[in-house]
Amino acid sequence: MPLPFLTADRTFDAVAESALPYDDPDRWRRPYRPGPWRVGVAALVLLFASLVLFGAVLTALTGSLSTGGVVLGVGVAIVAVALRLLRMGVWVSGRGLRRTGFLVTRTVPWPRVVSVRTVQQPVRWLGLPRTVQGQALALVLGDRPAEDTPPLLTTHGLDFVGRPMAFDRAADAVEAWAAENRHA
Known part of the structure; x- marks a missing residue:
């Protein structure tokens, strides 16, 4: 029995072998896959959203429609939170580098980028205040000191987290995009 998700996985790895795998350089793309922690948290949030949406249907059928509408709105907001969690990360294109956070997205055009390099430094573990020693992909801009710019990617x-080879591939891909497009 063919399992298409396995062939897609092998295709992604085969395409990732080349330095800059792209057809359209102006299309925004994430040069790495979302990690298992990010996908797991989003899945749990979506599971909670399904319970809230089911509650909205039950509330609308047994109670008032306005209360059901409010619960439906809360459920849709929870789905939006899960989708935003999955969109977070570093995105690249021929136009620049984009860091998508939960609430804010910042785009830096390639001419402003001085360098992108991997450095050894204390990094936040899973985005929490606790720091551990790890690697970070640092972005150096021409108009801002390196200390003022948060790291693009970290090993933790x-x-x-727990995937150092994936971090190395992602850092190499972002560095390759920067090297090719910075001087263009």
């Missing part, structure tokens, strides 16, 4: 973030 939601996408790479």
Whole structure:
């Protein structure tokens, strides 16, 4: 029995072998896969959203429609939170580098980027205040000191904790995008 999700996985790894795997350089893309922690948290949030949406249907059928509508709105907001969790990360294109956070998205055009490099430094573990020693992908901008710019990726973030090889591939991909597009 063919399992298409396994062939897609192998195709992704085969495409990732080349330095810059892209067809359209102006399309925004994440040069790595979301990590298991990020996907797991989003799945749990979606599971909670399904319970809230089911509650909205029950409330609408047994109670008032306005209360059911409010619960439906809360459920839709929870789904939006889960989708935003999955969109968070670093995105690249021929136009620049985009860091998508939960509430804020910042785009830096390639001409402003001086360098992108991997450094050894204390990093936050899973985004919490606790720091551990790890690697970070640092972005150096021409108009801002390096200390003022938070790291793009870390080995202990939601996408790479426990996956050092995935961090290395993602850092190499972002560095390759920067090297190719910074001087263009």
